[in-house]
């Protein structure tokens with residue numbers, strides 16, 4: 001199978017900035033507790049009337065521009081999301097319309113919660129191998145503020161909205177991204193009922209148990225990707241971890257002795273944006289010139305489902 005590489009990235013960030021101090025007025029919490037336990041200081045939420053579909057389209061347009069690829073060159077479009085604006089049309093079909101993508105290509109949404117972007121990258125690699133067009137659009141987008149239970153201080157402080165996008169290219173001879181993906185069906189640790197459910201449509205989480213799952217899942221994914229690709233930690237230019245809790249990232253950094261110039265945290269500004277988290281990091285790193293042509297990036301995600309995954313992806 002031919003592999004994919006990233007050609008360009010982009011992001012869309014909602015306008016409403018919610019600080020820890022703002023949350024102090026809603027629930028029994030404090031800026032000190034949130035910062036110390038999670039690393040989060042602010043998060044962006046969609047303001048009234050602001051639509052996640054518009055934020056998603058903005059991220060995708062910027063990624064196309066960064067890649068120098070036109071919409072008619074796209075061979076497939078995937079949106080990883082657990083909180084699409086509408087179930088039908090899917091967020092990916094809305095993008096086809098809004099961006100003028102070709103009509104003879106597969107466009108669909110995919111839900112693997114916080115691991116969604118990596119599930120989508122792997123799926124895109126398979127799709128592009130079967131497509132005459134060699135570019136694909138992969139987006140992670142979430143509107144989690146819509147499913148926040150504002151009476152639950154254990155979760156309402158964590159989540160943000162946003163979208164991150166990558167244009168990828170598939171070429172003969174390029175190595176596969178060697179994705180390792182997994183899941184373990186569990187509705188106790190993380191749960192978000194469907195829109196037709198009689199329960200309130202809120203996200204609920206057993207935070208401490210998810211934390212324990214995450215600190216085991218992250219090194220498992222790193223080890224498996226290194227094993228599958230025959231690489232070592234030293235071969236990696238940048239580690240991109242899902243931004244769920246700064247302490248989870250710090251534990252991985254310590255375990256693998258990753259130097260500060262090889263990893264990144266933007267959780268302080270965005271909070272946990274689930275499927276958007278990894279592409280938001282990629283887009284910021286790209287903009288800051290920390291990754292670019294030739295960079296070898298090991299990305300790891302974990303989250304609801306439960307799901308987990310990792311891959312090694314290069315910049316074209």
Ligand code: ACO
Nearest residue numbers: 029030033113114153154207208210211244245274303304
């Ligand atoms: N402010 C103040 N106190 C709080 C808050 C808050 N916002 N939230 C909880 N507390 C209290 C608790 O009530 C508890 O008090 P008690 O000891 O008197 O009972 C105490 O703080 C400790 O609570 P814990 O829940 O044990 O706190 P913990 O250190 O585990 O931090 C957190 C909670 C931040 C949620 C952490 O467990 C975490 O990050 N978990 C992982 C989340 C994650 O990775 N999710 C991934 C995917 S999300 C998705 O897929 C959509």
